[in-house]
Amino acid sequence: MSRASTVIIEERPEPGKVTEITSWVPGPMPHGKRRYAAAALSLVAVVLLMLSLMFPYWSVVLNAPQYPDGLHVQVHLTKIEGDTFEIDLLNHYIGMKKLEEAARFERSIALYGLAFISLFTLLFVFSGRRWMSLLALPALVFPIAFIMNMMFWLYRFGHDLDPRAPITFEPFTPRLIGEGKIGQFSTVGSLDVGFYLALGSLIFVLAALLLRFTVCNACPYKNKCSLACPYLFLWPPPEHSETAAQ
Amino acid sequence: MIKWTKFGLGGLGLAFLIGLLLLFSGVLESKSRQPGLSGNAEQIAKARGLTPANIEAALKTYVPTGKRDEYLMFASGGHSGQVLVIGVPSMRLLKVIAVFTPEPWQGFGQGSEESAILLSSGNMTVGKQRTLNWGDTHHPALSETNGEYDGQFLFINDKANARIAVIDLRDFETKQIVKTPNLISNHGGAFVTPNTEYIISGSQYATPLPFHEYAPIEQYKEKYRGLIVFHKFDRQKGKIVAEGSFQIEVPPYWQDLCDPGKKVSEGWIFCNSFNTEMATGGIGQGKPPFEAGASQRDMDYLHVINMRKAIQIVKQGKAKKVSGVDVIPLDVAVAEEILYFVPEAKSPHGVDVAPDGNYIVISGKLDTHVTIFTFDRIMKAIKNKNYEGKDPYGVPILKYNDVVEAQLNIGLGPLHTQFDNKGYAYTSVFIESTVAKWSLGPPYHEGEKAWQLIDKIPIHYNVGHIVCAEGDTVTPDGKYCVSLNKWSIDRFNEVGPLYPQNFQLLDITGNKMKLLYDMPIGIGEPHYVQMIKADKLSPWKVYPEVGFNPATMSKDPNAAMLGKERIVRNGNKVEVWMTALRSRFNPEHIKVMEGDNVVIYITNVERARDATHGFAISGYNINLSLEPGESSTVRFTADKPGVYPFYCTEFCSALHLEMAGYLFVEPKK
Numbered sequence: 001m002s003r004a005s006t007v008i009i010e011e012r013p014e015p016g017k018v019t020e021i022t023s024w025v026p027g028p029m030p031h032g033k034r035r036y037a038a039a040a041l042s043l044v045a046v047v048l049l050m051l052s053l054m055f056p057y058w059s060v061v062l063n064a065p066q067y068p069d070g071l072h073v074q075v076h077l078t079k080i081e082g083d084t085f086e087i088d089l090l091n092h093y094i095g096m097k098k099l100e101e102a103a104r105f106e107r108s109i110a111l112y113g114l115a116f117i118s119l120f121t122l123l124f125v126f127s128g129r130r131w132m133s134l135l136a137l138p139a140l141v142f143p144i145a146f147i148m149n150m151m152f153w154l155y156r157f158g159h160d161l162d163p164r165a166p167i168t169f170e171p172f173t174p175r176l177i178g179e180g181k182i183g184q185f186s187t188v189g190s191l192d193v194g195f196y197l198a199l200g201s202l203i204f205v206l207a208a209l210l211l212r213f214t215v216c217n218a219c220p221y222k223n224k225c226s227l228a229c230p231y232l233f234l235w236p237p238p239e240h241s242e243t244a245a246q
Numbered sequence: 247m248i249k250w251t252k253f254g255l256g257g258l259g260l261a262f263l264i265g266l267l268l269l270f271s272g273v274l275e276s277k278s279r280q281p282g283l284s285g286n287a288e289q290i291a292k293a294r295g296l297t298p299a300n301i302e303a304a305l306k307t308y309v310p311t312g313k314r315d316e317y318l319m320f321a322s323g324g325h326s327g328q329v330l331v332i333g334v335p336s337m338r339l340l341k342v343i344a345v346f347t348p349e350p351w352q353g354f355g356q357g358s359e360e361s362a363i364l365l366s367s368g369n370m371t372v373g374k375q376r377t378l379n380w381g382d383t384h385h386p387a388l389s390e391t392n393g394e395y396d397g398q399f400l401f402i403n404d405k406a407n408a409r410i411a412v413i414d415l416r417d418f419e420t421k422q423i424v425k426t427p428n429l430i431s432n433h434g435g436a437f438v439t440p441n442t443e444y445i446i447s448g449s450q451y452a453t454p455l456p457f458h459e460y461a462p463i464e465q466y467k468e469k470y471r472g473l474i475v476f477h478k479f480d481r482q483k484g485k486i487v488a489e490g491s492f493q494i495e496v497p498p499y500w501q502d503l504c505d506p507g508k509k510v511s512e513g514w515i516f517c518n519s520f521n522t523e524m525a526t527g528g529i530g531q532g533k534p535p536f537e538a539g540a541s542q543r544d545m546d547y548l549h550v551i552n553m554r555k556a557i558q559i560v561k562q563g564k565a566k567k568v569s570g571v572d573v574i575p576l577d578v579a580v581a582e583e584i585l586y587f588v589p590e591a592k593s594p595h596g597v598d599v600a601p602d603g604n605y606i607v608i609s610g611k612l613d614t615h616v617t618i619f620t621f622d623r624i625m626k627a628i629k630n631k632n633y634e635g636k637d638p639y640g641v642p643i644l645k646y647n648d649v650v651e652a653q654l655n656i657g658l659g660p661l662h663t664q665f666d667n668k669g670y671a672y673t674s675v676f677i678e679s680t681v682a683k684w685s686l687g688p689p690y691h692e693g694e695k696a697w698q699l700i701d702k703i704p705i706h707y708n709v710g711h712i713v714c715a716e717g718d719t720v721t722p723d724g725k726y727c728v729s730l731n732k733w734s735i736d737r738f739n740e741v742g743p744l745y746p747q748n749f750q751l752l753d754i755t756g757n758k759m760k761l762l763y764d765m766p767i768g769i770g771e772p773h774y775v776q777m778i779k780a781d782k783l784s785p786w787k788v789y790p791e792v793g794f795n796p797a798t799m800s801k802d803p804n805a806a807m808l809g810k811e812r813i814v815r816n817g818n819k820v821e822v823w824m825t826a827l828r829s830r831f832n833p834e835h836i837k838v839m840e841g842d843n844v845v846i847y848i849t850n851v852e853r854a855r856d857a858t859h860g861f862a863i864s865g866y867n868i869n870l871s872l873e874p875g876e877s878s879t880v881r882f883t884a885d886k887p888g889v890y891p892f893y894c895t896e897f898c899s900a901l902h903l904e905m906a907g908y909l910f911v912e913p914k915k
Contacts, residue, residue, distance in 0.1 A: 067854075086854050089828055093901070166829075166901055 038211040042125045045139060045204035046118040052197035053077055053114065058150055058176070060189045062087065073099065075150070076194060077110040094183070095165025102153045117142055121205055125212060126229060133212065139205040143198045147191075151176055303762040306753060309336035317715055317726065319777045320386045320400055321749075326770030327381035329402055329413065334715075334726055334777060337751055337765035345411045345420045346381025346404050350869050353860070354420070355379065357868030359879040360797035368409045368423030371569075372458040382406040385436055385503070385774040389481075393440040393508045393720035397782035399484065401436035401445050408432040410445055410477055414484055416786050417873075419796055424486045427569040428456035428493060429473050434504040438479075440512055440720070444553070445477040445486065448517045452498030456569050466526045467638070470498040471576070474517060474551060484799065492560045492572040494579055497639045498524055499547060500540070503596055503662075506553075508720055509603030511621040513554040516606055518594040522546045522637075541612065546594060547587035547643070548608060550624060555584045580640045586628060587643045591617055596662035596711075600671070600686060601720050605651065609660035609673060615653045616660045616673055616684070618697075623649040652697040656682035661710060662774075664717030666724035666754055670700065674712040674729060680704050681712060681729050681752065683759055703759040705750050708732040713775040714754065723779065727752045727759070730772055738766050747771055787855050789875030796876060805877035806849040820884075822846040826859040826872055828899040831892070834907035840887045840914045849877040860895025863909055869895055887913035 056074035059082075063070045073082040084099045091098075117138045124135035151173075159171040174180055180187045216229075291301055309315055315333030318340070323330050327347030331340045348355030348365065355365040355377075366377045381404030389399040400413040408429040412422040426432060426447065435447020452470040454461040461469035478490035499519035507514040525539025533539070556574060559565065559582050565572035579585040590597075591610025598607045606624075608617040627648040634645045659677030666672065669690025673682045680702045687696035711730045715723035734748035746766035753760040789796070793805030806823035811832045814821045820838045824831055824846055831848075838844055850859050850872035861878075862869040865886060870878050893906035 066856075089852075089854075093829075166904070 034211050034215045038208045038215065039125045041204045041208035041211065042121050042136075045201040045208065046121055048197045048201040048204065049114060049118055049121075049139070049142075052194040052201070053111075055194035055197060056081070056192040057146060057194040057198070058189065059192045060174070060187055062182075062185045062187050064185045074192065077114065077146075078107050080107075090185075093165060093167045094169040095162030095167075096157055097160065097162075102157060103149065106149055121208075125208060133209060136205050136209050140202055143195065143202055146195065146198065147176070299760070303753075303760070307335045307337065307751065307763045309333070309338070315780055317723075317777050318780050318783065319713065319728065319775050320388065321730075321767070321772040321775040322383040322386050322402060323769055324384075324771030324773060325380065325382045325406075327383055327404065328770065329383060329386060329400065330767070330769065330772065331418065332749070332765070333780075334728070335751060335762065337749065337763050339765075341418060342769060343413060343418055343420065345383060345402060345413065346378070346409065346423065348379055351871060352419075353869055353871035353878070356870070357861075357863075357866075357880055357882075358870045359881050360795065364420060364423060364797065368404075368407070368411075368425045370407070371425060371427070378407055378409075380406070381409060381411075383770075383773070384433060386776050387436040387438045387445065388776050388778055389442040389479075390438050390440055390719065391442070393512075395716060395719055395776070395778045395782055396442075397778060397784070398481070399442070399479075401438065401479075403432050403435035403447055405431055405433050405450060408447075408449070410436055410447060410486065412479075412484065412486060414799065415783055416799075417789070417796055418785060421797070421799070422485050424477065426475050426477070427571045428573065429453075429475060430457040432475065434502050434517055435475070437504050437506055439506045439553075440508045442479055442481060444506075445479055446504050446506060446515060447475045447477070448501035448504045448549075449473045449475075449496075450500055450502070452500060452521075455495060455573075463526050463528070466498060467524055472496040472498055472501045472519075473573070474501065474504070474515065474549070476553070476556070488571070492556070492565060492574065493568075494551065494556060494574045494585070495576040496549060496579070496585065497576065497637060497641065501549065502594065505597050505599045505606075505718075507599055507603055507621065508601075511599060511603040511606075513552070514621070515549075515551040515553050516597045516599065517549040517551070518546070518590065518597045518608070519549060520546045520593050541593060544592055545589035545646070546592050547637070548590040548594075548597060548606075548619070550586040550588060550628075550644075552584040555582065559584065576639055576641075580642075583628075585641050586624075587637060587641050588619060588624065588649055589634070589643065589646045591615060596660075596673075598663040598665075598718065601665055601722055602689070603720070605686060607663045607671060607673075609662055611659055611661055611676060613660065614655050614658050616656055616663065616671075617650060618652045618654070618687070619649045620651045623651065652687060654684055654697055654699060656684055656699055657702065662712055664712050664714035664727060665722045666714055666717065666727075667722050668724060670754075672712055672714055672717070672727050672754065672759075674705075674709040675702075676709060679707045679709060679731075681709060681727065681759065683754070701758045703752065703761060705729040705731055705761070706733075706737050706748060706764070707735055711774045713777050715777045716779065717777065725753075725755060726777070727754050728775065728777070730775055732771065734764075734766060737764050741768070749775075788853060788857075789873060792851050792853070792875050793849050793877045794875045795878075802847075802877045804847060806847045808851045819843045819845070822848075824848045826850045826861065826894065826905075827852060828857065828859075829894075829901035829905040831861070831894070831905065831907045835910065836892075836907070837910045837912065838884045839912050840884060842884045842911075844880075844882055844884050844909075846880040847877065848872060848880065850874055857898060858896045859898050859905070861892065862895045863892045864890045866890065866909075871896070884909070884911045887911045 056076050058075040060073050061070045071083040071087055080099050088098045120135040121139045124133055154174045158173045175189050177189055315336050317334040319332040319334055321330040328345055329343040333340055344352045344354035350356045354361045369378055383402045384405050385403055387401045388395040397415055402411050408426040408431055410424050411420050414421045429449050430453055431450040432447040433450035437446045449472040452472050454469045455471040474494045474496055476492050477486045480487045500521040502518040504515055504517035521540035523540055523542045525536055527536045529535040559574055560572045564578050565574045590608045591613040593611040594608050595611050596609040604621045606619045627644045633642040635643050656673055657675040657678040657680055659675050661674045661676045663671050663673040669686045671684050671686055675682055683701040685691040685695055685698045709729045709731050712727055714727040715725045729750040731748040734745050737748050746768040749765040749767055751763040753762050791801045793801050793807055795802040806825050808825050811825055812823050820842050822836055848861055852874040857874050859872045866882055868880055888911055890909040891906055892909055
């Protein structure tokens with residue numbers, strides 16, 4: 001929702017003084033609910049990200065007359081699965097590296113990386129300072145980084161060919177998405193369930209971020225907060241009720 | 247309001263128009279789909295001189311590329327010692343399974359140690375040891391469960407040497423060859439009991455018992471005997487086992503085909519015989535030749551055997567061991583009442599139990615009739631002990647009139663009968679060169695419809711056995727029969743004086759049989775064939791594991807594996823662990839000294855379907871076939887110095903010719 005709207009907060013920090021909050025998210029929504037919603041969204045984002053570990057991010061089907069069922073490879077964050085033995089066997093003719101050698105480092109740290117992204121994503125909801133929203137950045141960058149890394153390895157595999165191979169092949173870059181042609185094979189690459197889960201996670205983090213901004217912008221105690229917001233789940237805060245009662 | 251009405255009417259009109267258009271297009275479409283040939287096809291038919299019947303036959307048998315056949319036939323390969331696998335209705339040869347004969351394509355007996363051991367496991371147990379490297383396969387038998395083919399195993403006999411082979415239908419390869427002790431020729435086998443507990447075979451030519459104990463022909467009646475053999479099959483092991491196997495001694499009539507009872511008659515075995523005259527030949531000595539001597543009497547004897555009781559007798563220890571096998575002596579068989587004779591038309595071939603297990607059809611080759619006995623009548627006659635008499639060995643002979651149900655004149659020379667799913671029987675008629683279709687009695691056909699000759703069709707020529715789709719099981723399928731003809735004479739292009747056999751596919755869906763297709767068999771002389779619904783088979787596409795040994799049907803712990811290739815020398819023994827993978831052997835150099843004992847453990851580590859590699863060593867008479875995953879062993883003495891290439895004999899890949907290496911045999915100093 002792009003239209004700006006004006007929200008009046010119910011709880012007033014000081015009697016008789018009205019604070020206007022500008023929010024991208026419309027509707028009268030109490031502070032508390034917004035806070036909980038932001039937390040819930042980031043939690044969902046983390047769950048999606050974790051779920052994505054169980055699914056391939058990218059897959060490719062190689063079709064050739066000799067393989068009526070096609071050869072299938074699924075690239076997960078941590079592993080490469082499918083007809084890798086057969087594909088390695090075929091690739092050795094053109095001097096391509098074994099699939100297992102692709103993105104070894106990336107795959108080895110994928111689990112820790114995802115754990116950090118999740119931790120940061122949860123942290124930014126609990127933080128008070130505006131700059132702490134930067135903690136959400138890894139989750140936003142992650143799917144894009146995956147694609148770029150994938151493209152890097154596709155390029156490298158197609159270009160880093162062993163010159164001593166039986167068949168000399170012009171360097172090439174296999175297609176990330178869509179149909180390509182390598183020798184007698186037509187290849188169809190596509191982003192898979194895992195990637196779409198990570199993309200979904202990104203959208204949830206974005207939503208959480210927007211909500212978080214509106215909450216902090218309007219917070220009467222924003223000057224009081226430090227690294228962590230002390231009032232996240234305790235709205236209205238005890239002091240606020242006291243001041244309100246005065 | 248007016249506007250809406252207008253629109254409504256207009257819409258209605260439009261809908262009507264569309265409807266009309268659809269109807270019209272429908273008519274057009276149905277016209278174009280009417281049966282018949284396009285102009286082009288008609289031209290082709292005219293140019294090739296095809297009749298409408300030819301075109302119908304072509305349409306019924308043509309299987310387009312990529313499509314599968316509905317049935318598979320397992321045909322004996324006769325004296326090629328092999329088994330042929332043929333698709334029906336296309337009549338395409340799919341495979342030749344090596345059984346009793348070395349077969350280089352499959353590397354069978356051609357350098358792989360496993361197949362050499364298998365081939366020699368059926369060697370003669372007496373006299374000088376040498377590998378029997380041919381067999382005369384006659385009657386294949388698919389394993390059964392409750393009287394239905396289950397698609398797990400295939401058994402086949404070798405008439406020439408009295409052997410039985412077991413083929414596993416997971417990889418369509420021979421797993422066991424058993425030389426039947428005491429017996430030297432077995433025509434009446436292999437036949438299985440309805441749950442494949444036993445594989446049954448009858449002897450053919452009577453010999454002394456055991457055959458390797460000499461007795462002159464003058465002692466024929468005293469010393470010569472026949473045997474009915476019961477090989478126990480262990481389904482778990484996939485092997486014939488000695489434990490539980492036994493034999494029954496029978497008079498020296500030449501036993502022929504058998505058929506185990508099914509359903510009501512399960513537990514009983516029926517075997518034909520001829521030469522009840524006990525002719526001993528001797529054409530040079532002024533005696534009648536066998537062909538005449540063995541055909542003097544009008545009747546021979548159907549052997550009726552109580553198998554269940556025979557098993558009990560063996561368990562009670564009443565059998566005697568001959569060559570280590572339990573043999574129920576003839577006098578015990580008579581005393582214990584497990585053997586009866588029924589007079590049957592002379593020189594019979596087929597004894598075929600109908601699907602319900604009650605009717606037993608006898609085809610007397612020199613007669614014009616098929617004779618039908620019933621199991622019920624046989625049982626009643628046995629119960630009443632109402633015998634016609636006894637044969638010279640004391641075996642009770644039931645009265646023909648007590649057990650006969652019907653006799654049908656179907657033509658000269660009935661040979662073998664199969665059944666369909668509508669209560670009809672199909673009998674091959676050898677001398678007349680026809681196939682006869684006739685109706686069974688109740689419960690299949692009642693009253694006047696029972697026991698009628700329905701149709702006859704000429705075949706080309708000299709039909710031996712006949713096979714119909716699952717036609718000897720408890721639930722035949724109908725649809726197809728194949729006439730297994732011995733002579734083809736003028737049916738095919740001439741290929742020299744040795745003519746192919748002729749398999750003729752018959753359409754039996756209608757009241758009248760139709761001839762669909764001729765298939766030449768240029769490999770051997772098939773005898774019997776069984777036809778199984780193709781979807782009952784589920785063979786492996788590749789071996790289930792890399793390093794799989796088909797001989798043991800398990801992964802070989804010593805198999806060469808990828809990355810573990812090596813050459814180890816130990817004295818004058820050189821062991822090589824080699825892998826084959828498109829398009830290389832590893833190692834590619836094997837250096838040995840003249841006289842070294844070389845052992846190569848070789849594994850095809852491929853996982854792709856059809857990625858088979860061969861492994862041949864020039865000059866050393868070695869060629870293996872290594873299917874994906876398969877592991878095999880080559881053992882030889884490097885007794886010829888020099889340099890010998892080894893190479894892949896299957897065109898495995900574009901770099902197939904490069905898939906080679908060298909065996910260097912350094913001469914002794």
